[in-house]
Amino acid sequence: GIQVEQSPPDLILQEGANSTLRCNFSDSVNNLQWFHQNPWGQLINLFYIPSGTKQNGRLSATTVATERYSLLYISSSQTTDSGVYFCAAGGSNYKLTFGKGTLLTVNP
Amino acid sequence: EAGVTQSPTHLIKTRGQQATLRCSPISGHTSVYWYQQALGLGLQFLLWYDEGEERNRGNFPPRFSGRQFPNYSSELNVNALELEDSALYLCASSRTLEAFFGQGTRLTVV
Numbered sequence: 001g002i003q004v005e006q007s008p009p010d011l012i013l014q015e016g017a018n019s020t021l022r023c024n025f026s027d028s029v030n031n032l033q034w035f036h037q038n039p040w041g042q043l044i045n046l047f048y049i050p051s052g053t054k055q056n057g058r059l060s061a062t063t064v065a066t067e068r069y070s071l072l073y074i075s076s077s078q079t080t081d082s083g084v085y086f087c088a089a090g091g092s093n094y095k096l097t098f099g100k101g102t103l104l105t106v107n108p
Numbered sequence: 109e110a111g112v113t114q115s116p117t118h119l120i121k122t123r124g125q126q127a128t129l130r131c132s133p134i135s136g137h138t139s140v141y142w143y144q145q146a147l148g149l150g151l152q153f154l155l156w157y158d159e160g161e162e163r164n165r166g167n168f169p170p171r172f173s174g175r176q177f178p179n180y181s182s183e184l185n186v187n188a189l190e191l192e193d194s195a196l197y198l199c200a201s202s203r204t205l206e207a208f209f210g211q212g213t214r215l216t217v218v
Contacts, residue, residue, distance in 0.1 A: 031205040041145070041196045043209040050205075086151065088207075093164055094139065096200075096207060098151035 002027045004089050006099035013077050013106050021072040021102045023087030031090035032063050034072050036083055037101070043086065046072070077106045109135065112201050112210035120216045121189050129184040129213045133201030139163075140182040141207060142174060146195035154197075157182055189217045 003026035013019055025032070032050045035043040047054050047061040049070065054061055058077075063070040074081055084103050088096040113132045121127050133140050142154040153166040157176035171187040180201075186193055194217045200207040 031207075033206065035209070040211060041198070041214070042211040043198065043200075045206070045208060048206040088151075090205065094141075094156055094158075094202075094205065095153045095164055095166070096141070096143075097153070098143075100150050 001095075002029065002089050002091055002097045004087060004097050004099040006085075006087050006102050008102060009100065010103045011105070013104070015077060015079060015106055015108050017077050017106075019074045019077060019104065021074075021085055021087075021104075023070040023072070023089075023099055025068050025070075025087075025089040025097075027068070027091065028065065029089045029091055031088075031094075031096065032065075032070050033088045033090075033096070034061055034070070035086045035088065036081075037086060038083060046085075074104075077104075079106050079108055082106045112199055112208055114197075114199050114210040114213050116213060117211065118214050118216070120218060123189055123191060123217055125189050127186045127189060127193075127215055129186075129197050129199075129215070131182045131184070131199030131201075131210060133180050133182070133199075134203075134208055137201035137203045137208075138180055139202045140176055140180065141200040141202070142182070142184050143198045143200065144168075144195045145198060145212075146192070149195075151198070155184070186215070191217050193217050 156164040
C-alpha cells in the first residue's frame with residue numbers, strides 16, 4: 001500500500017513567521033488531502049489537492065504528483081494555527097493513508 | 109449544510125463489553141469510512157461502506173464490524189472490548205474522493 005511520510009515531525013515558530021510542511025508519498029495517488037486536527041480531535045479539511053496548487057487565505061498547498069510530494073505553506077502564522085497537521089494520500093481503493101503528522105506550535 | 113455527525117462524543121466501557129458508535133454522513137454522500145486514532149499508532153483505516161456494502165477493510169480483527177443503513181448512516185460495532193481498543197474513532201463521508209470527517213467518538217475501555 002501507499003506509504004506517507006511527513007516532515008518535520010515538530011515545528012516551533014514565533015507568531016508572524018512562515019513555515020513549510022512536507023508530505024512524501026510512495027506511489028501514484030488519486031487523492032491527497034491536508035488536514036488540521038483541532039484540540040478536540042476533529043480533522044478539519046484544509047486542501048484536497050492530488051495535483052497542482054491551491055490557496056486559501058494564509059494557507060497554500062502544492063502537489064507535484066510526478067515527484068510524489070506535497071507541500072503545505074503557512075504564512076504569517078498565528079497562535080490559532082497551532083496543532084497537528086496531517087497529510088493523507090489515497091489510491092484507487094478510496095482508502096486514505098495518513099502520515100504521522102507535524103505538530104506545529106506557534107508562540108506569541 | 110450539516111457536517112458529518114458522530115455519537116456519542118464519549119463512551120466508557122468495561123473490558124469484554126460491546127461498543128456501538130454511530131455516524132451520519134453529509135447529505136448526498138454515499139460513502140462512509142471509519143478510522144481509529146490510538147495513542148502512538150496514528151490514524152489507521154478501519155472500514156469503508158458504500159451504497160450499503162462493505163467495500164474495503166483495514167487490518168483489524170473481525171470483532172470490529174459495522175454496517176451502513178439505507179439512509180447512508182453507519183454503525184461501528186466493537187465486540188469483546190480490549191484495553192487497547194481505547195482510541196478516538198473518526199468517521200468520514202464522501203461523494204467523490206474528498207473525505208470529510210466528523211468530530212469523533214472517544215472510546216475508553218477500563
